[in-house]
Amino acid sequence: MNPKCIILLAILLLAALTPSALAVPVEAQGQAAIFAGNVSSARKQAIVNAQRNAVEQGVGLILDSKSVLQNFQLIKDEVLTSSQGFVTKYVVLSEGRTPDNRSYRVKIKADVSKSLLQDRLSALRILHKKMGNKRVMVIYKSTNPNALPRSHGAATAAVQTLRDQLNQSGFRVFNEAATSNVYRQIEQATRTDRPVDDLIAMALDQQADIFVAVENVAGKRGTKGGMFSAAYASIRVSVYDTNTGRQIADAQTEAKQLLSARAGPYDWERGLSTAATKAAKQAADETINKIADYYKQVGDLGTAFLVVFKGFDDDEKDVILDFLENTPNFQQLSELKNTVNYMEVEIFSSENASRLRRIVRAGLKGKGLKLQIQFASRNRIVFSNPKGER
Numbered sequence: 300m301n302p303k304c305i306i307l308l309a310i311l312l313l314a315a316l317t318p319s320a321l322a323v324p325v326e327a328q329g330q331a332a333i334f335a336g337n338v339s340s341a342r343k344q345a346i347v348n349a350q351r352n353a354v355e356q357g358v359g360l361i362l363d364s365k366s367v368l369q370n371f372q373l374i375k376d377e378v379l380t381s382s383q384g385f386v387t388k389y390v391v392l393s394e395g396r397t398p399d400n401r402s403y404r405v406k407i408k409a410d411v412s413k414s415l416l417q418d419r420l421s422a423l424r425i426l427h428k429k430m431g432n433k434r435v436m437v438i439y440k441s442t443n444p445n446a447l448p449r450s451h452g453a454a455t456a457a458v459q460t461l462r463d464q465l466n467q468s469g470f471r472v473f474n475e476a477a478t479s480n481v482y483r484q485i486e487q488a489t490r491t492d493r494p495v496d497d498l499i500a501m502a503l504d505q506q507a508d509i510f511v512a513v514e515n516v517a518g519k520r521g522t523k524g525g526m527f528s529a530a531y532a533s534i535r536v537s538v539y540d541t542n543t544g545r546q547i548a549d550a551q552t553e554a555k556q557l558l559s560a561r562a563g564p565y566d567w568e569r570g571l572s573t574a575a576t577k578a579a580k581q582a583a584d585e586t587i588n589k590i591a592d593y594y595k596q597v598g599d600l601g602t603a604f605l606v607v608f609k610g611f612d613d614d615e616k617d618v619i620l621d622f623l624e625n626t627p628n629f630q631q632l633s634e635l636k637n638t639v640n641y642m643e644v645e646i647f648s649s650e651n652a653s654r655l656r657r658i659v660r661a662g663l664k665g666k667g668l669k670l671q672i673q674f675a676s677r678n679r680i681v682f683s684n685p686k687g688e689r
């Protein structure tokens with residue numbers, strides 16, 4: 300390839316990766332009082348205020364209203380005060396004095412960097428990238444007698460498309476090799492119609508958080524005039540939370556691929572796979588939105604707690620970690636610091652702080668460990684050993 304072309308491609312790629320490439324356009328107004336007739340100063344402040352309002356709208360596009368309300372003061376202090384850093388560019392749409400001549404008003408169209416905002420909200424523990432930690436197992440399960448067998452190319456295409464879309468949305472998806480163990484268990488039991496509860500249990504054994512069952516009912520249809528025919532695919536996707544067994548999403552979509560009326564067997568196979576891919580993409584979009592809505596409702600995208608344990612030896616810390624890792628109330632655990640008689644962990648939980656404290660104390664008491672609360676705030680809890688520091 301021509302060296303100049305390589306350089307140009309590199310520049311284009313770099314531009315595509317810049318924060319501005321991930322910016323969202325927002326229209327916002329800002330207003331500032333005119334003091335001592337200084338219109339220029341008021342205009343500058345009005346633009347700053349408009350940028351702040353634009354960033355506030357950008358935050359609203361990322362967080363749900365409940366998260367914004369719960370963290371309003373932190374967002375106001377840590378994000379909106381430095382709002383200009385999140386605006387990659389802006390243009391003034393209109394400006395001028397207010398009718399009473401006391402203020403100056405500006406309307407702008409601003410590009411707000413979504414990626415920079417997400418990074419900042421994540422750093423502040425407001426936006427938790429919990430969806431990316433969800434482990435998803437996708438299994439082809441046919442319940443309709445007219446569904447394609449798992450070995451059919453169009454069935455494989457539907458499953459792979461759904462996996463790809465989930466991966467792109469930040470989920471950790473088991474690949475075909477990882478799911479082969481579940482398929483082997485199904486085959487060894489000589490039952491291909493295993494109840495969905497059995498499959499959920501198998502997925503849970505593989506440490507999957509979400510189980511997805513896919514089915515493809517496909518076939519051929521004629522069209523008017525006889526010049527064309529069509530391959531169609533009807534994809535059904537059922538999604539379950541493996542920890543609770545609850546169905547959290549159900550989507551059914553259909554797509555078709557036009558073919559010549561004289562299409563041969565190879566053309567039909569390819570048409571069925573193309574239709575399956577189209578329908579699976581539509582089903583994936585609907586499914587991902589429903590999964591996100593579900594975990595928002597149950598609060599699983601929710602609160603991060605910083606929990607400290609002081610005065611416990613290594614064996615006791617192992618007991619603590621084992622309890623936390625195997626308690627359903629805590630969906631994710633990160634060990635941040637572990638030194639002599641000191642351990643600091645981050646826990647994601649849908650529980651409130653008060654209930655979380657009670658669960659930890661009661662649970663570890665059952666394990667033979669007594670804890671006392673040394674400090675507790677909204678998102679930080681410090682437990683200490685009542686026997687004292689060691």
